[in-house]
Amino acid sequence: MTQTRLYMDCSAAEARVLSPLVENAFEDEGYPVASFETDAAAGRWSVSLYVSDEETGQAEKRLAEIARDAGLDADIGREELGDTDWVSLTLSGLKPVRAGRYVVHGSHDRAAPRAHEIAIEIEAGIAFGTGHHGTTAGCLDMLDACLKKRPCRNALDLGTGSGVLAIAIAKSLPIHVLASDIDADSVMTARDNSRLNGVAGQVEAICAAGFSHRRFADNVPFDLVVANILAGPLMAMAHDLARHVARGGTVILSGLLPHQKARIVASYRAQGLIFERAHLRDDWLTLVFHRP
Structure with a gap:
């Protein structure tokens, strides 16, 4: 590409x-x-x-x-x-990113994680997501907080990019994680990174637009959905996303600017989700909801 x-x-x-x-x-x-x-x-x-x-x-x-x-x-x-692979060309100059108990690093920084941290090694390739962007780091912050608060047995990473969020879930819990992206290059990168992190048996990466792939129906409902996309697509898919969430399930949305908060919250409240909190990191907003 x-x-x-x-x-x-x-x-x-x-x-x-x-x-x-x-x-x-x-x-x-x-x-x-x-x-x-x-x-x-x-x-x-x-x-x-x-x-x-x-x-x-x-x-x-x-x-x-x-x-x-x-x-x-x-x-x-x-x-x-x-x-x-212009993203990976810059990766060697990036420092590890810490978000909650996660530390995201490249192959040049394998010694960076501390004993209590969950290390995620990412080589972004031509997919989005080295962990350094505020949207990804903010998602990791909220993912850490939510996994400590609620049990999770079946998770979805929608718009997975490099797979960092799916890998974080898989390294936190011994569960299946469905990771989807509309871009075939991203799916290949997510699979490569899953193997690199030893969770290829847990993370299933698929190429799909929205929720059209049969694997969504095979795995529904999800008690954790993370979607680090953008405001426009998140609003457009609010109905479909919400109906794939189990009762008591958690939804973490990112890729948002502060002024977009009201529209996103209104869209997902209209689908029966309860807004819990907003988290700002590096000027990017992450929103957390749950289904009652």
Whole structure:
């Protein structure tokens, strides 16, 4: 899957304005957005959007409109990434992430976990999810808290990406975890990471859009569902997701910005779920519900 990085070089103040605008504009598509400092001395930053090659032209036009509407004069650059595992290329420079009792690390940091921690080794490949994003780390925080609070015998990781959440569940409990993703590359990465972490016998990774795959019907109901996706898809699938949850079951939703909380809570309350709590990590929101 070839990709292109579209980027805008700007000041730190402009990056603070542009980054959330770009995230909001492309939240339904799920394109990754990154904001980072490129020149500390000059105070220059870059706001980047990663898109598939066929979407580059339209995405570039939308970025130009976003900058113009914000009153900013930002030129848009383009970098062809080709068929490169660009996520894994950066993994070696990332430090371990601790969330609850979990520590997510790459192969270069196998000595990082402490005795009481649950280690999860992730090589992201071309799937989303190294554990370093606030959405994944926030899910792990809430997953740890919920597993200590309620029993779980059957779990679902919806939109699994690299498989980090499914692996966390499987390493916490001796149960079956169904892990689904719409992207075939992500499913392969999740399977590879499950083998790497010794839980391939527990984690079943499938390629599926929504709940259409027969394995959902085979495993329903789930007493734990984690979905680290985006607000648009989470709202669209509220009905289907809720009907797959067992009574007394827990739902953990992430991939959300704070201003999206009210809409998501309303959508899932309308399906009979009880809102429990919100957790903010690195400006990303994780919501916890349960079915009475």
